Amino acid sequence: MNRYRTDKFARGLIYTIVGAIIALIAIFIGYLLVQGWSTISWSFLTTASDDGLGIRDQLFNSLYLLILTLLLSFPIALGSAIALTIYGKKSRFAAIAEMAIQALSSLPSIIIGLFGFLLLVLKFKIGFSVLSGAIALTFFNLPILTQSISLAIATVPEARMTAGVSLGVSKWHTITKVILPEAMPGMISGIVLSAGRVFGEAAALIYTAGQSAPKLDYFNWNIFDANSFLNPLRPAETLAVHIWKVNTEGLGANAEAISKGTIVILILTILAFNLLARQLSRRLQRKIYH
Amino acid sequence: MYDTAETYLNFPDLTNALTTKDLTVKYDDTLALHPCSAVFPKNRITALIGPSGSGKSTFLRCLNRMNDEVATIGGQIVFDDTNINDRKLNVYQLRQQIGMLFQQPNPFARSIRFNLSFGLLEHQKISNQDLQQRMKQVLSMVDLWNELDGDLERNALQLSGGQQQRLCLARTLMSMPQVLLLDEPASALDPISTAKIEANLLELKQNYTIIIVTHNLEQAARISDYTAFFYDGQLMEFDATAQLFIKPHLAMTDDYLSGNFG
Ligand SMILES: Nc1ncnc2c1ncn2[C@@H]1O[C@H](COP(=O)(O)OP(=O)(O)O)[C@@H](O)[C@H]1O
Ligand SMILES: [Mg+2]
Numbered sequence: 001m002n003r004y005r006t007d008k009f010a011r012g013l014i015y016t017i018v019g020a021i022i023a024l025i026a027i028f029i030g031y032l033l034v035q036g037w038s039t040i041s042w043s044f045l046t047t048a049s050d051d052g053l054g055i056r057d058q059l060f061n062s063l064y065l066l067i068l069t070l071l072l073s074f075p076i077a078l079g080s081a082i083a084l085t086i087y088g089k090k091s092r093f094a095a096i097a098e099m100a101i102q103a104l105s106s107l108p109s110i111i112i113g114l115f116g117f118l119l120l121v122l123k124f125k126i127g128f129s130v131l132s133g134a135i136a137l138t139f140f141n142l143p144i145l146t147q148s149i150s151l152a153i154a155t156v157p158e159a160r161m162t163a164g165v166s167l168g169v170s171k172w173h174t175i176t177k178v179i180l181p182e183a184m185p186g187m188i189s190g191i192v193l194s195a196g197r198v199f200g201e202a203a204a205l206i207y208t209a210g211q212s213a214p215k216l217d218y219f220n221w222n223i224f225d226a227n228s229f230l231n232p233l234r235p236a237e238t239l240a241v242h243i244w245k246v247n248t249e250g251l252g253a254n255a256e257a258i259s260k261g262t263i264v265i266l267i268l269t270i271l272a273f274n275l276l277a278r279q280l281s282r283r284l285q286r287k288i289y290h
Numbered sequence: 291m292y293d294t295a296e297t298y299l300n301f302p303d304l305t306n307a308l309t310t311k312d313l314t315v316k317y318d319d320t321l322a323l324h325p326c327s328a329v330f331p332k333n334r335i336t337a338l339i340g341p342s343g344s345g346k347s348t349f350l351r352c353l354n355r356m357n358d359e360v361a362t363i364g365g366q367i368v369f370d371d372t373n374i375n376d377r378k379l380n381v382y383q384l385r386q387q388i389g390m391l392f393q394q395p396n397p398f399a400r401s402i403r404f405n406l407s408f409g410l411l412e413h414q415k416i417s418n419q420d421l422q423q424r425m426k427q428v429l430s431m432v433d434l435w436n437e438l439d440g441d442l443e444r445n446a447l448q449l450s451g452g453q454q455q456r457l458c459l460a461r462t463l464m465s466m467p468q469v470l471l472l473d474e475p476a477s478a479l480d481p482i483s484t485a486k487i488e489a490n491l492l493e494l495k496q497n498y499t500i501i502i503v504t505h506n507l508e509q510a511a512r513i514s515d516y517t518a519f520f521y522d523g524q525l526m527e528f529d530a531t532a533q534l535f536i537k538p539h540l541a542m543t544d545d546y547l548s549g550n551f552g
Contacts, residue, residue: 160398162396163458164409166390168412170382178408
């Protein structure tokens, strides 16, 4: 009887705490949404900030940087994850590398930003640019992405490798044709979740991608032109940096409205990433197992 | 303690599929297999028995070079007139010739079709028609074709444990190997599934040389033609199963068979 009561009490307590946390998050996000909602309009999303309130170019910059960052970090993270979880398993090298990755993942992002500033912007003279920003974000993203891909690979039973090898298939082909496909749902959700983090990152970008968003021409496909939307060497202020800048500089009466509206767009995009991650990995899981 | 200096190895005078000459295995610095010379007659079932840790798996895994990464292997393994314990040998080809089955069924988490075709397609080009036919053939050999109603698209993980193990057996048969190495293939299965596997093996031995590690002495007695008894990393006794089970030469073997240790 007593034990039953304790159990009931503990369960009630846990539900209360979880409920409180959920309520807190809901209030927090709801508040931000309500605050910024009135700013959101079609023209807010489709005009440049030079012409008024708009965040068109910041939104594009955020997406462009995200794509470049993923293109840079995914192959490296995948390679490291395979090396660490399969080839280097239990080796000294893997243990050291894992420690380094953990250290890197707890590095404050402002440090990565300043490192990028000193090395890429100044030393290599790349300047405040999409490229500098993407490389800095790659440093920011690599540790977490490597960890989540490693985790996804580690959930595939070792018996798959034994089976492949005993059939006369090389380790590499067993990895690419059996293990990676099976790890795919986990990898995708790791990628999309890390995309959310990258998308919202500001500190690593302030001194690398820069704080200005030159008005872009979305029909200029010549990547060497300063106003081409694809030019990787132009400065590129993102949504998160925009929020930071508008708030620190407090320009004009519209600053508050702009920042609140931008926050809404940022939050909604990141929430969308999270939902997408769940959907994708669930669907892939179903596709592979049935 | 037993005297391990005395061994009794009575190999039959038959065509051999595989022989070992002074095969040794070292894990780091410990010798897990003392020089072992054995002969495995073609198209027969040879059972490897002995207490846990006596080196049966260690020995078996050498025969298709599955120990390469974890151990140092000395001596010779002769298969098809060549020493296959040779660094320069193409182990991928070898494993298509010498298949292996493990204690836990280990199908890929994919369709039955993928499970069967994957290894073969890595090694040879084969028409869809031939592939289809081969799959039907091997599934029939393990009595799965009818049980599955010929449905190759089902995920292998949806099968029962016994069916999974028979699928794995069929999978190794796809490349038409000459030798099958089985490491306690039925010890994770229920008695009915075990009986089915045993029936399959008895059928298969007409065309395949089978070497099976088993803890189940009745199983060894039921299906094997020859039995090898291992103790403490040594091959102690080898004889026809009927002979070895009725009248073993070594006191040690006798004690093991009567359950005095294990
Ligand atoms: N990968 C390995 N690394 C080190 N020692 C091993 C390894 N595999 C087996 N051994 C050792 O080798 C001996 C024989 O083991 P094993 O061949 O698995 O015996 P059996 O199959 O007869 O039970 C045991 O002492 C075991 O601890
Ligand atoms: Mg064993």
